[in-house]
Amino acid sequence: MPAIIAEARVVIDTGLQAEAEDAVREITRFDAEVTAFAERRAEGDGDDSTTELAPLASVLLRTESASSSEIEGVTAGARALALAAIDAKAGPNAQLVTANVAAMQRAVELADDISIDALLAAHRALLGSQAYAAPGRLRDQQVWIGSNALSPHTASFVPPHPSRVPSALDDLMAFVQRVDLPVLAQVALAHAQFQTIHPFNDGNGRTGRTLVHAMLRHAGVTRTLTVPVSAGLLTDTTGYFQALTDYREGYIETIIQQFIIASFRAIDNGRELVDDLERVYVAWSERLTPRRGSAAQRLLPHLLSQPAVTVAHVEAVTGVALSAAQRAIDQLEGAGILVRTNENRRNRVWIAPDVIEALDAFAERVGRRG
Structure with a gap:
């Protein structure tokens, strides 16, 4: 039974809130830096300002999608991803990550209207060729995590019954629309709630991380880029998964802290790239x-x-x-x-x-x- 959060009172330590605000400012600064660089280069070349920006935005989108997939154990190197993008010979993992790129792009395009339909569209883009995942449809069966395929006994987490998923998502969408919360804290909590609802047969982690970027774009934190936050989470997947467990047990600050740390890591690594x-x-x-x-x-x-x-x-x-x-x-x-x-x-x-x-x-x- 996931918590009802649409109108829940959210109390965050002032120090943690300050850190979250610092992280948001740094994300916005990084977005502006790359945009300014691209515009300066385009002005110098006499070209449209999007000419140079598009490759940088695309490569950051792809690196974020690759990292998001890697969290779920789907690994593909840069060469394999580049080959998959032109339908050259590439393995199944590269094809899955390429689909994740499409899902991430779809979610960002729909940032002005974050809704259940938008999440279904991202899921469809992610797993459109995987019939077992029921792409673009909410699950109609019970699933669980951390046990064998035959029984939820000893599972580390059992999401809500499928009959409860639609109302839980409605509650989440209402929470996403709130404007009284620090942006990064709201993003972290919305992501954790999505993972707790676990609305799909498969692809919940990757789709849940597309929600992160849709919310950052919707809030105006990012304007042109997909900051590789998943790359920051990937540096400490144990801490990330423990933070999701903490959230389900009623401790919200751990997941917020994970997103703060991940954001700073992502920006440092993104700048170097x-x-x-x-x-x-x-x-x-x-x-x-x-x-x-x-x-x-x-x-x-x-x-x-x-x-x-x-x-x-x-x-x-x-x-x-x-x-x-x-x-x-x-x-x-x-x-x-x-x-x-x-x-x-x-x-x-x-x-x-x-x-x-x-x-x-x-x-x-x-x-x-x-």
């Missing part, structure tokens, strides 16, 4: 001097977020003819920016190893392996 990618981009620009507006030049920022390409993919994202797409790849390969991954004349794939290295370094800093 953005700095690494900026260095990569500057080095590329020095090694390659194609004419302004050429396909090769337009492809450079795209490679920051999608470091695996085919000729057909380049043709699609740059809008040039197939022959021009091949010339762009040849230029980038000649400059050492792209490296061919196979020697087949058909279905050839190239990767940008500098970007893969930066993304793998991000994963190493949060303890993720893929």
Whole structure:
């Protein structure tokens, strides 16, 4: 029986509340820093301000989705994710993480209207091909965590009966709409309540973390980026899962503290990733001097977020003819920016190893392996 929280009185230690407010300011500052960098670069290049921002926003979205999946034991490295994004050969884990990217994006797009329907849409994007999970539908069976598949006896947690899920979610949505709580504390508590309701057959953790980003965007804490908070949680998954247990036992401060710590970790790691990618981009620009507006030049920022390409993919994202797409790849390969991954004349794939290295370094800093 989950607690009813829509109008519950929430008492938070003043020191913890101050820390939460500091974390929110830091998240907003990071969002503004990356946006300002992108706009300065675009102004210098004479391009639209979204040209440079889009790759940075996309790569942070993907790293957050990968970390969120890793918390659930679904691991995929940067190379595998890049290949999966262009439908090249990739394992099932990479495909699951790619679906998580879509779910995260869907949730952020629906941030202006956080609702049960929005959560169902995110879940459908996450597990659309997994029939067992009933994608986009609330569960109609009992589930449990931490026991064998035959019985809930000895389970570490048994969520509410499926008949109680709709009303519990209605209560949660009312809590999400409150404006009298510190933002990060409200986000942490809403996430913990969602995990307690456990409304789906599968994918609750990943969908619950999409709710985090929808709420941050809805509150105006983030404007353009998906700050990799899950990467911060991934650094201490034991503490994160214990905080969820504490919440269910009536102790709310542990989960708030976890989100505060995770936010600062995420920003530190995110800043380092953005700095690494900026260095990569500057080095590329020095090694390659194609004419302004050429396909090769337009492809450079795209490679920051999608470091695996085919000729057909380049043709699609740059809008040039197939022959021009091949010339762009040849230029980038000649400059050492792209490296061919196979020697087949058909279905050839190239990767940008500098970007893969930066993304793998991000994963190493949060303890993720893929």
